Amino acid sequence: MEINISTAGEVTVVEITGEIEASAAAQIQEKVLALIKPSLKLLMDMTEVKFMSSAGLRLLLLLYRQVTGQGGQMVLVGLSEEIQDTMSATGFLSFFTIQNTVDAGLGMLNQ
């Protein structure tokens, strides 16, 4: 699993590649929590995420809570159909703002 952090204007983009299970989730959590500041605009690019476990679902919700708790916004981009399906079935999907592409995500955050 790889984490790539960059910026696009005001938006912090976190790109994840690979599988997110418990230990990967812990690593991502550590890295991303360090970035959180008030009114953060965060784009999680999940296009290259092949698989997400329960730990991964919880990680996303935790990050979402931290970001929005400090007045920021978070968008999930590029979730595969399978992962969206899983998130829907387990009741996790409805918490999030979802976009299909990074450009659409950036557009939404930059409004």
Next chain:
Amino acid sequence: MMEQRIDVHPTHEYQGYKLRPGRPMPFGATLVPGGVNFSIYSSYATACTLVLFEKGAPQPMIEIPFPSEFRIGNVYAMVVFGLDYENTEYGYRMDGPYNPREGHRFDKTKILLDPYAKAIGGRDVWGQTPNWDDIYQHRARLVYDDFDWESDHPLETPIEDLIIYEMHVRSFTRHPSSHAKHPGTFAAMRDKIPYLKELGVNCVELLPVYEFDEFENSRWNPITNQMSYQYWGYGTVGFFAPKAGFAATGKLGMQVDEFKALIKELHRNEIEVMLDVVFNHTAEGNENGPYISFRGIDNKVYYMLTPEGYYFNFSGTGNTLNCNNPVVRNMVLDCLRYWASEYHIDGFRFDLAAILGRDQNGAPLANPPLLENLAADPILAKCKLIAEAWDAGGLYQVGSFPAYGRWAEWNGKFRDAMRRFLKGDEGMVGEVAQRVQGSPDLYAGRGPTASINFFTAHDGFTLNDLVSYNEKHNEANGENNNDGANDNNSWNCGWEGPTDDPWINALRRRQMKNAVTMLIASQGVPMILMGDEVARTQSGNNNTYCHDNELNWFDWTQVETNAEQLRFFKNCFAFRRAHPVLRSRTHFRNQDYVGSGYADISWHGLKAWEADWSKDSRLLAFLLCGKHAKGGTANDDYIYVAMNMHWESQWLELPRLPAGMQWHVAINTGVPCPEDIWEPGSEPLLSDQSSFLIGDRSVIMLVGR
């Protein structure tokens, strides 16, 4: 508060695994900082070993004996550090005496499932053939128990306001016509919530959703040319785990979240969730059955045994759980508290509940500690507790189940009496008068809310089959039609099974409408069987426990083909919801106690104010005075119900209403759709206010306002 606890560091090591003595509470496997706390108890074991597997692996990765200092009383507790929560399965070996006569069957060669397992692997996808060589078939897993319920909580809908829909999770959406993305699952059921909401039911009672083995007693069935399964689920493997095979995400191990998400959404739509719980037996069978869990952990404690050490069989399935043993009592309590608090379950229906009132030798108790505990428990205090108040050992307790002021019962006498009345039996009007009042003959002092009224349930005919068959036809079960009840009190309306005869089919439709009308007109709590609202048929099979096919699956095309039936049911439920006089918590006094000039209930026949109680009578009518609604605390319309189960139409003299009020017709099963039922508020005024021609085998409901 300190960030870090002072008791989360290892104190022992075993073959590279770091350990420390665990804490007995809570029982089961609990995630703690850095590790997992495992806790299991056994009264008679002499030693215990924790067995850990990588998920799905054929052999364990390590077996860790509990050191003697890791035991408090009879509880073995250990924390193991550094485990991958999502990739670990665990089990136990218990050592102890093997002396069946004394009740002990310890076998340390078996790996046993934790009774408190919160999730179980091994049957992750329904119907997928297991690896029969697996040394550990049903494998306990670890769960994240955090779930964001947001503001969800049990609904606490007053029981008298419930309309219960008894259903099987898989059957509901497995049929291809459901167009579900994941047929037969919790997730698919969530997508059908709008259907349930529109139908107007506000409570779903789910056939067993805890982990059971569909392959228990499974066999190839040459009659159906398919596998026969343990389909209904009355054979528990794990009391604390939702069935993975009922989850779309079961193969990912996310069944806990998926089931909770379903409950949250049902609650958001004001639909309660009740679980059918099976504490009377387990899937381990008798001495010839497999070692899954209890047999190897504490056989003498968990099972009712004969003096020779054989298994009592009050359940008819091979074994009987020893529910009034103090240890087992606690487990049952822990289990129900777990579902109520962690899953926000609104109520429980106890299968073969008479067993819960038997002592450890099988004798019925006057004051069963378990039932008393459940009735008084603080966490369960607002849960509905419903007993199927009989068992397979001859203990029939409808009306006498130890209730402690809390328990309700499946009223088998309502079912039997109303079925007999429906088919035109003589001599029934006296008993019918009791049943429509919420059975005061059985439940005086408890109120109608003790009575769960039903014509149909999963055991027995569907409503359609009740009016289409005189005899059961269970040949497809492969038991020579010997299984299933014989006392169905059904009537085929003139032909056995499907027919083209329009008169017979019209009568069958009318009889089904008669049944549901009488059901919602009765005090007590109405329950229907999934599919009755679209005239679902099981082709006369009254015991479809083993069929994973169209016999059990809800066919969504019938929503269109039987739209008339669905419309009728919807409007019946809407009528009941609109009229509090039908939903009283207290029994009628058959008196005027508010000064309206009318008794709370009065009885009528062909002539107003004069019912015919004779043996030949097949017609009964009653009038509910709206001013007596809810024990005189609410105001409602006056409601007149007439039930004519005679083969001829009759002229009824209608009772006179108070000045200023007039009769409107809400339901008349004797006329064709769309005039058979009217939406509440749109009921047409009767042109003739003093008499009414009620059709043969028809039921009418009039509203006076």
